[in-house]
Amino acid sequence: MSDAHLLLLGVLAATAAGLWAWRRWHYRSYWLVVAFPLTALSVWATWRKVALGCGLTKKRQRFWFTTVPGLVSSTGVVRVRRRFQRVAVDTRPFMWLPMPTRYGWRVTLHTLEGQIPGDFADAAERLAHSWGVHAVRVSSPRPGRVVLCATVRDPLVRVDTVPTSAELLKVTVGRLETGGPWVIDFRTVPHYLNAGATQSGKSNLANVLVQGLAPQPVALVGFDLKGGVELTPYEPRLSALATTRTESVALLDDLVGLMTSRMAVCREAGTRNIWQLPDEQRPTPVVVLVDELAELYLMADKSEKDEIAKTSTALLRVAQLGRAFGIYLFCSGQRIGSDLGPGVTALRAQCSGRICHRVNDPETATMTLGDLDPAALASARAIPAETPGVAIVASQDGQWYRARSFYVSEQAAEHAATAYADLAPSWEDLISGHAVRMSDADLADFLDSIPDPRKA
Numbered sequence: 001m002s003d004a005h006l007l008l009l010g011v012l013a014a015t016a017a018g019l020w021a022w023r024r025w026h027y028r029s030y031w032l033v034v035a036f037p038l039t040a041l042s043v044w045a046t047w048r049k050v051a052l053g054c055g056l057t058k059k060r061q062r063f064w065f066t067t068v069p070g071l072v073s074s075t076g077v078v079r080v081r082r083r084f085q086r087v088a089v090d091t092r093p094f095m096w097l098p099m100p101t102r103y104g105w106r107v108t109l110h111t112l113e114g115q116i117p118g119d120f121a122d123a124a125e126r127l128a129h130s131w132g133v134h135a136v137r138v139s140s141p142r143p144g145r146v147v148l149c150a151t152v153r154d155p156l157v158r159v160d161t162v163p164t165s166a167e168l169l170k171v172t173v174g175r176l177e178t179g180g181p182w183v184i185d186f187r188t189v190p191h192y193l194n195a196g197a198t199q200s201g202k203s204n205l206a207n208v209l210v211q212g213l214a215p216q217p218v219a220l221v222g223f224d225l226k227g228g229v230e231l232t233p234y235e236p237r238l239s240a241l242a243t244t245r246t247e248s249v250a251l252l253d254d255l256v257g258l259m260t261s262r263m264a265v266c267r268e269a270g271t272r273n274i275w276q277l278p279d280e281q282r283p284t285p286v287v288v289l290v291d292e293l294a295e296l297y298l299m300a301d302k303s304e305k306d307e308i309a310k311t312s313t314a315l316l317r318v319a320q321l322g323r324a325f326g327i328y329l330f331c332s333g334q335r336i337g338s339d340l341g342p343g344v345t346a347l348r349a350q351c352s353g354r355i356c357h358r359v360n361d362p363e364t365a366t367m368t369l370g371d372l373d374p375a376a377l378a379s380a381r382a383i384p385a386e387t388p389g390v391a392i393v394a395s396q397d398g399q400w401y402r403a404r405s406f407y408v409s410e411q412a413a414e415h416a417a418t419a420y421a422d423l424a425p426s427w428e429d430l431i432s433g434h435a436v437r438m439s440d441a442d443l444a445d446f447l448d449s450i451p452d453p454r455k456a
Ligand SMILES: Nc1ncnc2c1ncn2[C@@H]1O[C@H](COP(=O)(O)OP(=O)(O)OP(=O)(O)O)[C@@H](O)[C@H]1O
Pocket: 196, 197, 198, 199, 200, 201, 202, 203, 204, 205, 334, 388, 389, 390, 404, 405, 406, 407
């Protein structure tokens, strides 16, 4: 082999190793500078074939330069001529240039006549396979336009950094498949249903919430009918905890009473909710964590009927009226089926925040996500057991996303609950209206000043 060949081989090997190292150590810049331009070119160049294969083309009459058989000549040879003529041609939707995103790319298409975004959503899996990407999501920013968002690799495989929450009642609990933050904001969406089979990641999500809310000036209340095993470790930061049905009835009575007294305060002050009250009158917001919702509704014998009816009505009242009076629900459960009674169905209607982890029965997925896109249901049922914490979430923009919660161990959540135990107002103070109140300015200072126990 000549020196020139050896040199060429050396340069190629060094380039390949450099590219590999670049990709390995700084994937984002590698993706933007090297991989994305090549991908964009190939997507654009192959769009006609891909659209045809995925059934997204339409026949249109076009003048096309085609071959036409001529007459059979005297020698028996068929003369073929080329000429322009109107023929039916497969036309693809017009595609703009793909744009890079953090985890892939997105591209805008103009729909053809008669096409709707649903046609593209139906073909999403075929598109993902044709382009060799992890997933393709479809959205439509305006009539006649469809945006395809391709994620090259699953961004939810590793989700590790837990940011500190810096706004009242707002916690960043994980990451969306788009790479954006998954935020639970009780002031925007007041009540949540968190469903999932066993070991799907429901309790982990509650841990993230406890860790995020513990440093905030909010009261946390727990209902844990698993005998208290899930929420008892967080008791130092909880203002009240019910672990039996009888305790739940009493605690719910207190909550309804609290809501009624806050109603009276708002009525007297002429405001519609506690947030419009002057700073010095605004009561502490309360976040109610319910673990194993179904246990509140399950009847072992008829003697429990009255208790269940009371629990169901009180919980529904809190869900219906709580938002305006600073009482928010976060209900977790393995099964949230209509067989648990009409109370659950009514509660579900009030909980606009929907989180569906991996589920075993289609009914729970339907109960949790039912009125979203049917594709969300299919996606929830396809969550593999190897990725606990992955869920389908209904977002504030009206769309649904795959998301994964940050991993927060029970020990970390327990540590936060103990570190901020002094921020838990006593239940008596809270229901008598004497709990600590804070002005917006004080609150901002307070949130800035709190140390992060995880950095300790
Ligand atoms: N986001 C996540 N990232 C990594 N691991 C996770 C995540 N969420 C949960 N896990 C792991 O999955 C396992 C089950 O999680 P978790 O206890 O939250 O499930 P669960 O739905 O509450 O189960 P159960 O109903 O049986 O209590 C735990 O071992 C936890 O460490």
